[in-house]
Amino acid sequence: MAQSFVFSKADFDSFFRVLQSLGEVSAPIRVSDQSFAFKQINDPREIAWDALRTILPPKKFFYPPKETLLTYKDGQIEESVSDNKFQVIFGVHPCDLHGLGIMDTIFEAGPADTHYLQKRNHSLIVGLSCMPDKFCFCQSMGTSCATRGYDLFLTDLDDDFFLQVETPAGSAVLPQLPMLRPAEDADKERYKDYWLRREKAFTNGFAPDNLRATMDMEWNNSLWDDLGKRCLSCGNCTPVCPTCYCFDLVDIASLSDDEGSRVREWDSCQFVGFAQVAGDYNFRPSPVDRLKFWYRHKLHGFDDAFASRTCVGCGRCTVSCPAGIDDLVQVVKTLQGQKEGKE
Amino acid sequence: MNKESTLLPCIAVESLTGCAGELLVILENLDKLLPFVRVASFPFAQTANDDGPVDIAFVEGSVSNPHDLEKLKKIRSKSRWLVAVGNCAVWGCVQGGACAKCKVSDMLAAVYGSDSQIEVLESKPLSDHVAVDVKLSGCPINTTQFLSVTASLLKDHLPYITHKPVCLECKLNENPCVLIEKNLPCLGPVTAAGCGALCPSMGAACYGCWGPCQDPQMDAMATILHEKGYDPIDVINRLKSFGAPDHLFQRMSFQYNQETQA
Amino acid sequence: MTAASRITPFMPERAVIRSIIPMAQDNTLFQFTVDSEALANCLPGQFVQLWVPGVGESPISVCSGRKGGNLELLVRKVGRVTSALFQMQEGDWVGIRGPYGFGFPMDDFKGKDVCLIAGGLGVAPIRSVFQYILEKREEFGRVIIVYGMRHSNDLLFRPEFKLLLRRRDLEVFIAAEELTGPELPPVSVQLGRVTDLINMSHVGPSFETAVCGPPVMYKYVVDELKKKGVPESKIWLSLERHMKCGIGKCGHCFIGGALTCKAGPVFNLTALKMLPEVVECCQ
Numbered sequence: 001m002a003q004s005f006v007f008s009k010a011d012f013d014s015f016f017r018v019l020q021s022l023g024e025v026s027a028p029i030r031v032s033d034q035s036f037a038f039k040q041i042n043d044p045r046e047i048a049w050d051a052l053r054t055i056l057p058p059k060k061f062f063y064p065p066k067e068t069l070l071t072y073k074d075g076q077i078e079e080s081v082s083d084n085k086f087q088v089i090f091g092v093h094p095c096d097l098h099g100l101g102i103m104d105t106i107f108e109a110g111p112a113d114t115h116y117l118q119k120r121n122h123s124l125i126v127g128l129s130c131m132p133d134k135f136c137f138c139q140s141m142g143t144s145c146a147t148r149g150y151d152l153f154l155t156d157l158d159d160d161f162f163l164q165v166e167t168p169a170g171s172a173v174l175p176q177l178p179m180l181r182p183a184e185d186a187d188k189e190r191y192k193d194y195w196l197r198r199e200k201a202f203t204n205g206f207a208p209d210n211l212r213a214t215m216d217m218e219w220n221n222s223l224w225d226d227l228g229k230r231c232l233s234c235g236n237c238t239p240v241c242p243t244c245y246c247f248d249l250v251d252i253a254s255l256s257d258d259e260g261s262r263v264r265e266w267d268s269c270q271f272v273g274f275a276q277v278a279g280d281y282n283f284r285p286s287p288v289d290r291l292k293f294w295y296r297h298k299l300h301g302f303d304d305a306f307a308s309r310t311c312v313g314c315g316r317c318t319v320s321c322p323a324g325i326d327d328l329v330q331v332v333k334t335l336q337g338q339k340e341g342k343e
Numbered sequence: 344m345n346k347e348s349t350l351l352p353c354i355a356v357e358s359l360t361g362c363a364g365e366l367l368v369i370l371e372n373l374d375k376l377l378p379f380v381r382v383a384s385f386p387f388a389q390t391a392n393d394d395g396p397v398d399i400a401f402v403e404g405s406v407s408n409p410h411d412l413e414k415l416k417k418i419r420s421k422s423r424w425l426v427a428v429g430n431c432a433v434w435g436c437v438q439g440g441a442c443a444k445c446k447v448s449d450m451l452a453a454v455y456g457s458d459s460q461i462e463v464l465e466s467k468p469l470s471d472h473v474a475v476d477v478k479l480s481g482c483p484i485n486t487t488q489f490l491s492v493t494a495s496l497l498k499d500h501l502p503y504i505t506h507k508p509v510c511l512e513c514k515l516n517e518n519p520c521v522l523i524e525k526n527l528p529c530l531g532p533v534t535a536a537g538c539g540a541l542c543p544s545m546g547a548a549c550y551g552c553w554g555p556c557q558d559p560q561m562d563a564m565a566t567i568l569h570e571k572g573y574d575p576i577d578v579i580n581r582l583k584s585f586g587a588p589d590h591l592f593q594r595m596s597f598q599y600n601q602e603t604q605a
Numbered sequence: 606m607t608a609a610s611r612i613t614p615f616m617p618e619r620a621v622i623r624s625i626i627p628m629a630q631d632n633t634l635f636q637f638t639v640d641s642e643a644l645a646n647c648l649p650g651q652f653v654q655l656w657v658p659g660v661g662e663s664p665i666s667v668c669s670g671r672k673g674g675n676l677e678l679l680v681r682k683v684g685r686v687t688s689a690l691f692q693m694q695e696g697d698w699v700g701i702r703g704p705y706g707f708g709f710p711m712d713d714f715k716g717k718d719v720c721l722i723a724g725g726l727g728v729a730p731i732r733s734v735f736q737y738i739l740e741k742r743e744e745f746g747r748v749i750i751v752y753g754m755r756h757s758n759d760l761l762f763r764p765e766f767k768l769l770l771r772r773r774d775l776e777v778f779i780a781a782e783e784l785t786g787p788e789l790p791p792v793s794v795q796l797g798r799v800t801d802l803i804n805m806s807h808v809g810p811s812f813e814t815a816v817c818g819p820p821v822m823y824k825y826v827v828d829e830l831k832k833k834g835v836p837e838s839k840i841w842l843s844l845e846r847h848m849k850c851g852i853g854k855c856g857h858c859f860i861g862g863a864l865t866c867k868a869g870p871v872f873n874l875t876a877l878k879m880l881p882e883v884v885e886c887c888q
Contacts, residue, residue, distance in 0.1 A: 232508075232567070266511075272557050322522045
């Protein structure tokens with residue numbers, strides 16, 4: 001049975017110092033009135049406890065936006081190996097933990113992506129409970145409780161934190177945490193009470209039962225054309241998505257002969273060149289083709305390694321879309337035929 | 344092949360009507376290039392220039408008068424690769440944008456009087472007059488892109504240039520979106536990246552100085568800015584101010600035509 | 606770099622260009638010397654990622670059947686990477702990763718009648734199929750090869766087809782939509798389309814069919830095959846998408862959710878009909 005503990009919030013500083021002794025700690029900090037970002041921090045007071053969604057999800061720590069895969073010089077090809085620095089990612093909410101779990105599945109699938117896994121294996125993820133705002137719909141996506149992707153998980157019990165240990169890496173830290181006391185029955189009651197309250201706090205969402213079938217049936221719904229007309233093809237919905245993993249591979253030539261590197265960069269299916277083949281034939285020439293494609297990956301799922309819908313209900317696309325067309329909940333409701341939907 | 348026995352590839356760096364911003368970037372990076380090239384012509388930076396054939400000609404500025412055009416044709420005829428560098432050369436920049444708004448003869452008359460002897464052409468990018476092999480936009484150009492394009496061309500390879508939108512770089516910088524959070528008229532979604540999302544990173548709106556990204560959705564952009572309360576004429580002027588060509592605005596459902604012509 | 610120290614799936618194998626054989630127009634056959642077992646034994650219809658250092662990678666179908674130690678790629682000069690390859694010389698090295706994807710189901714084809722249909726450059730993967738079949742000709746039933754092209758001077762593998770046309774255990778049909786070029790090719794090329802040839806051939810319900818050509822061709826070929834009574838479950842199409850990574854990660858080659866690089870590039874028509882976004886055949 002998974003172990004659980006409780007510690008007082010007054011002891012959080014010493015808890016944080018222990019995390020710091022493991023490696024670089026990153027946590028959500030505030031970057032504007034409305035936005036947060038995961039950044040490396042040295043002081044627990046920098047943590048934005050009210051952060052729900054950061055601009056970029058924590059995938060960036062293991063799958064950096066730009067990463068050298070290979071270098072070559074004088075006919076010798078060398079793979080680029082990341083420095084094995086240990087990273088602690090603190091304050092990851094259940095949606096993002098599910099997101100990491102999906103990324104793990106994609107990159108673990110054979111042939112495994114060593115660049116991702118190396119960094120992932122040198123990390124400790126500390127999850128954190130959260131109360132939903134009006135954009136959160138993880139409840140509808142079945143991702144509102146963390147089941148994977150983390151080593152330790154903290155639930156906020158007013159004056160205390162409830163600590164769950166999920167992995168051997170997580171339990172390896174325990175001896176260094178003298179502030180912990182085993183969770184008692186009363187603590188467990190408080191814990192369950194928190195999650196029940198949270199379950200009832202959701203104001204956004206939809207009934208997900210027929211989602212996959214709906215996405216199939218409504219492939220030719222006129223809603224897509226309405227959304228496509230507004231789509232800027234700016235690609236904002238993809239870097240902010242915890243489960244968008246598409247990339248471009250680029251050669252960086254060097255001025256000297258026979259030397260250079262091969263780099264991967266985050267790409268977006270929303271860009272016009274994404275599905276273009278040699279000879280300029282484009283399989284998704286217009287914004288609506290690309291938008292539908294993205295929605296299908298998120299809400300219906302593809303035959304990739306994860307093989308299921310990849311949306312985790314974090315609401316990042318909804319708040320990041322300048323055109324306001326990534327309100328997934330409204331789109332689903334409209335496709336499902338619920339009358340209060342927009343358009 | 345013995346390296347010493349071969350001559351270094353030749354480059355020329357030439358300027359038409361522009362601000363010399365690209366020339367400065369190239370000059371700044373010349374030390375990195377010098378081990379690999381001979382600079383046959385760079386009138387901005389050296390006094391001894393020759394007119395001989397070159398492997399790569401980097402041309403900055405737009406074609407704005409007959410002299411520019413003559414010079415450009417000469418450059419084209421002597422170069423193996425012609426690279427348009429900077430927004431002026433690639434899109435026509437502000438001088439091109441101005442020509443889209445009012446007649447060049449009217450502008451000439453307003454500034455120099457109606458009896459002026461100055462010869463001018465409607466300001467256009469290089470590719471309107473000659474074949475351009477590589478278009479490297481920027482205002483000014485990005486050093487890394489410039490070096491990597493040069494590296495490719497020196498090996499006779501076409502470089503990989505994508506022109507993805509500024510939004511991508513902006514998101515990767517984890518900037519709060521100024522279009523969404525501050526309702527600023529940011530053109531990031533339709534502008535080519537490469538600047539590192541400089542303006543939005545400073546909390547300002549992108550004004551499109553790198554020119555359009557690949558397949559810019561001008562109609563959607565105009566609609567969204569208009570919805571945010573911006574005047575349709577201002578929206579279109581903003582979108583066109585750095586030389587975005589007219590064909591990107593055809594088939595627009597956004598109602599602006601009568602208003603801009605009024 | 607030894608094979609054992611490889612961990613990244615993006616590591617290519619150094620392959621030396623053994624010979625360069627110009628075919629027709631902008632098409633050239635490149636033969637590579639490769640060390641790895643896997644690359645030397647690519648299956649018909651599989652593809653490899655060809656890397657020209659400093660330029661980039663391009664997915665290219667393998668056009669040689671099982672031969673061992675020798676990999677052949679037919680390349681059309683159409684983009685940056687292929688243009689760079691065309692500047693290279695015999696003895697130069699490139700990187701090759703793979704082979705990737707599911708090719709044509711050769712084991713299922715065994716003991717059956719087989720019809721191979723190629724349009725234009727699509728003849729490259731189709732060649733890997735007939736070379737494979739001809740190595741073990743007795744294991745297959747009747748074999749029909751249909752090869753259509755726009756102009757008669759686009760004919761690829763001319764000497765090879767000349768020999769194939771003489772074989773009695775093959776029925777070979779070649780047609781061009783237009784006869785062009787200084788002289789008529791020395792093989793019997795007819796005027797017509799791929800679909801005309803299919804109609805002319807004796808392909809029927811007993812045949813397994815392998816199709817590869819430009820995206821616009823498939824719909825018409827599929828219609829014609831159905832007219833000839835070939836069931837959908839016996840129609841195998843090799844599709845083109847932009848496989849950037851080849852290993853199911855980069856997302857560029859999704860067709861309505863299926864990864865061309867892992868589930869394809871060869872798909873059965875019944876599977877394709879389940880997918881949206883397949884422009885090559887009607888839903």
